[in-house]
Amino acid sequence: MNSKLIRELQTLVKNEVISLEVADKIEAYYNSKSPNQSNKLLTIFGVIGSLLVGLGIILVLAHNWDNFSKITKTVLAFLPLLVGQIIVGYSLLKKKSKTWLESSGVFLFFAVGSSISLVSQIYNIPGNLSSFLLTWILLCVPLIYLLKSKALFLLILVFATVYSFDVGYNFSGIRKVPWMYLLIIAILLPKYLMLLKDEVVQNYTSLLNWLFPLSFIIVFGAFINSNFLFELILYILLFGLLYNIGLLKKNDKTRLVKNGFLVIGSIGLVITLLLASSKSFWYKNIDVSNLEIKEILIVILLILSTVFVLLKNNFFKNKGYQKLFQSASIIMIFIFIVHYFDVTVALSLINFTILALGIITIKKGVDTINFTLLNYGLLIITALIITRFFDTNMSFVVRGLLFILVGVGFFSTNYLLAKKIKKNA
Amino acid sequence: MLKFYRMKSKKIIFILFLLVAILQLLAPTKMIYDQENTLKKGKALKFLTEPIDPNDPFRGKYIRMNYDINSFKTKDTIWERKQEIYVYLNDSLGFATLKTVSKTKLEIDNNYVKAEVSWYDNYNNKLRFNLPFDRFYMEESKAKPAEDLVRINNRRDSLKTNITFAMVYLNDDKFVLENVFINGVSIKDLVGK
Structure with a gap:
């Protein structure tokens, strides 16, 4: 049990806030819970330990020891792999604790990597980084389910993202689509859904709530290959979908900090909409008939899934400030169609959408006495004004006055809200 | 139960x-x-080359081979980047020379290597490509000296009496880069001294 709590209990007893018996009971309650806690800590350290040892082995082998004969090198390639497999097998057979399974799993993961890389070294096998990573990932993916390992889940998600980045954003050569990423995500998804169902409040699950959307937005660009404006619109659709997923009922209980889908979706929406609100992006008209089937399929898929999630969220029955955020990506499609008729109208529609997003966020912040929301809304409006400065010809006096106005707005709204809190209290 | x-x-x-x-x-x-x-x-062939040294995050230091066989003169201009091609070779006293390049497998007995197109040079009518066995792993302290050694040798040597070549074994579309030699001495031994 942590010492801070014990000290706190002692002061509470001393000041006669609680009785000695209650203090004892509280202490007993936390003591009964604590063994679990220390186990968790042990698991984390075990995982970090095997992570470091595994990486260390890979680095030591990457020295390419010349004086070792081919046979010595071959033995070295298999040794860590066999050791890892034996430990994992032993943990499985003897039904060892989570700590064992997690740490041995992570060690085995790196042993697989070191063995393939050492064989590549011995025979000078060329193969690029991405094909090496893919073999590595695929050889280890089943371990996630067999060992019920959370650490391996994280490792594979990160490695799959790195792999897709390497394939998709190859700046020197031609960009390829990392299709295998979809397969790996499909393998990971059931486990993630299971975690969302059973352990939604756990810190580990919230970490995944951030890593999944982050991985999606990093890899998404590798799947689309079109002109910039269209890619931007596709990204707006993606962020809209992420935001709506963040609003699903399952995430109701989670705090904002733990809801990566919602936060990334919301901030991503604002940034991409701001980019799209600039005049220079709309110069090139997109000829829709030039688009590849892949991009069109992605658009349809994104729209359908957004609509599906919207319906699941009872979009038409609910009332709330989030409604505009939820439908922003769909509105964007409407604006995109409008731009074929009149670019100016489309541009002003985007600007109004962003302005409205800012205003309703501020209103919600004031109504619920939430400083985060209030300042987020103010930031949206400030960002909108700043971006408009670059593509409109306002005189410096007007610009200066606008800035002063926004600054005063920041002060006064925050001050008024603080006052409101005092009044309520 | x-x-x-x-x-x-x-x-x-x-x-x-x-x-x-x-x-x-x-x-x-x-x-x-x-x-x-x-x-x-496989059949052992020597490929004339010039090495440079890059890095791989997991597999360590290697020297990258720039082979003399890297282009093919052809009037055919329709090649895509990264397209797979068959590079057919002749054996001239143990050294590999280019016979022809083809988009499909040919019915001839010559050894071949599958390679990828880099680009087509319209000006010289040359198809540029890279042979795939371009990595030779070395102990990390030796990769850079090995590259320097070759460069210094080549600079002093205007008559081209010094030759650096890679010994490659070819068997159907499989290949192994076995060793790299400077004037017949393994590059690992040269740098080690």
Whole structure:
């Protein structure tokens, strides 16, 4: 049990806030819970330990020891792999604790990597980084389910993202689509859904709530290959979908900090909409008939899934400030169609959408006495004004006055809200 | 009853794990087998080259080979980047020379290498490509000196009496880069001294 709590209990007893018996009971309650806690800590350290040892082995082998004969090198390639497999097998057979399974799993993961890389070294096998990573990932993916390992889940998600980045954003050569990423995500998804169902409040699950959307937005660009404006619109659709997923009922209980889908979706929406609100992006008209089937399929898929999630969220029955955020990506499609008729109208529609997003966020912040929301809304409006400065010809006096106005707005709204809190209290 | 099921699922999980473990062992074994097979059955050819030294985050230092065989004069201008091509070779006193390049496999007995198109040079009517065996792993302290050694040798040597070549074994579309030599001495031994 942590010492801070014990000290706190002692002061509470001393000041006669609680009785000695209650203090004892509280202490007993936390003591009964604590063994679990220390186990968790042990698991984390075990995982970090095997992570470091595994990486260390890979680095030591990457020295390419010349004086070792081919046979010595071959033995070295298999040794860590066999050791890892034996430990994992032993943990499985003897039904060892989570700590064992997690740490041995992570060690085995790196042993697989070191063995393939050492064989590549011995025979000078060329193969690029991405094909090496893919073999590595695929050889280890089943371990996630067999060992019920959370650490391996994280490792594979990160490695799959790195792999897709390497394939998709190859700046020197031609960009390829990392299709295998979809397969790996499909393998990971059931486990993630299971975690969302059973352990939604756990810190580990919230970490995944951030890593999944982050991985999606990093890899998404590798799947689309079109002109910039269209890619931007596709990204707006993606962020809209992420935001709506963040609003699903399952995430109701989670705090904002733990809801990566919602936060990334919301901030991503604002940034991409701001980019799209600039005049220079709309110069090139997109000829829709030039688009590849892949991009069109992605658009349809994104729209359908957004609509599906919207319906699941009872979009038409609910009332709330989030409604505009939820439908922003769909509105964007409407604006995109409008731009074929009149670019100016489309541009002003985007600007109004962003302005409205800012205003309703501020209103919600004031109504619920939430400083985060209030300042987020103010930031949206400030960002909108700043971006408009670059593509409109306002005189410096007007610009200066606008800035002063926004600054005063920041002060006064925050001050008024603080006052409101005092009044309520 | 419940215990019985638990026992059973434990067994299944263990068997599945054994399968995964076997796959994990098979992957490097298959790699080794392919390479050894090529070394044993393949034809050894020498490729003139010039090395430079880059890095791989997991596999360490290697020297990258710039081969003399890297282009093919052709009037055919329709080539895509990264397109797979068959590079057919002649054996001239143990050294590899270019015979022809083809988009498809040809019915001739010459050794060949599968390579990727870099780009087509319209000005010189030349198809540029890279031979795939372009990595030679070396101990990390030796990769840079090895590159320097070759460069210094080549600079002093205007008559081109110094030759650097890679010994490559070819067997169908499999290949192994076995060693790199400067004037007949292994580059590893030269740098080690």
